[in-house]
Amino acid sequence: DQQVKQNSPSLSVQEGRISILNCDYTNSMFDYFLWYKKYPAEGPTFLISISSIKDKNEDGRFTVFLNKSAKHLSLHIVPSQPGDSAVYFCAAKQSSGDKLTFGTGTRLAVRP
Amino acid sequence: DAMVIQNPRYQVTQFGKPVTLSCSQTLNHNVMYWYQQKSSQAPKLLFHYYDKDFNNEADTPDNFQSRRPNTSFCFLDIRSPGLGDAAMYLCATSRDRPFEWTNPPRQFFGPGTRLTVL
Numbered sequence: 001d002q003q004v005k006q007n008s009p010s011l012s013v014q015e016g017r018i019s020i021l022n023c024d025y026t027n028s029m030f031d032y033f034l035w036y037k038k039y040p041a042e043g044p045t046f047l048i049s050i051s052s053i054k055d056k057n058e059d060g061r062f063t064v065f066l067n068k069s070a071k072h073l074s075l076h077i078v079p080s081q082p083g084d085s086a087v088y089f090c091a092a093k094q095s096s097g098d099k100l101t102f103g104t105g106t107r108l109a110v111r112p
Numbered sequence: 113d114a115m116v117i118q119n120p121r122y123q124v125t126q127f128g129k130p131v132t133l134s135c136s137q138t139l140n141h142n143v144m145y146w147y148q149q150k151s152s153q154a155p156k157l158l159f160h161y162y163d164k165d166f167n168n169e170a171d172t173p174d175n176f177q178s179r180r181p182n183t184s185f186c187f188l189d190i191r192s193p194g195l196g197d198a199a200m201y202l203c204a205t206s207r208d209r210p211f212e213w214t215n216p217p218r219q220f221f222g223p224g225t226r227l228t229v230l
Binding site (some may be wrong): 002004009032034036041042043044045046049055089093098099100101102103105 | 116118121126143145152153154155156157160162202204206217218220221222223224227
């Protein structure tokens with residue numbers, strides 16, 4: 001049972017445009033959400049997060065939106081750059097406990 | 113630089129031959145995790161250590177064991193690898209602290225060990 005779903009395995013975007021990566025979850029107990037970025041031959045690195053008490057968190061070119069009623073979150077990257085080309089994982093956790101539940105990832109390709 | 117190190121980066125073993133993967137960290141984090149990630153799948157938590165306390169996930173096969181001799185090191189032992197155990201194995205660490213809504217908890221990952229089973 002996949003509790004965190006990233007339904008788009010890949011996304012291709014022109015440099016300078018907006019990239020929107022989506023994530024859905026089924027477990028209503030999740031109250032903290034994170035995005036990790038992974039380059040080939042490297043481990044995932046933390047990118048941005050949001051807690052369920054907020055509906056938006058912004059860090060430079062990266063913004064995460066949370067829609068709790070729809071159990072949906074999205075990561076916006078604007079403007080997209082070729083260096084953003086990577087696999088992006090959505091992850092979720094409960095405020096109690098250490099466990100992260102990951103999605104299957106979306107491979108973003110930013111075309112020059 | 114403080115980091116999470118995994119050795120080896122690539123490991124080839126034979127069907128049924130025990131194999132050990134290692135992870136070390138210089139972050140002095142008290143929680144260490146082992147994930148298994150198969151191609152095009154989500155990283156799946158196998159188990160984690162909270163200090164010396166071992167926490168096994170319910171669906172982790174008995175074939176997988178772990179040791180944490182000290183804060184810095186953690187090992188993943190696969191007693192009898194099968195073809196289905198071929199995967200990327202990711203080690204991660206975090207510092208346990210009271211949850212703060214505005215200060216995100218995060219895990220720091222190593223580069224992974226890719227295991228091939230022949």
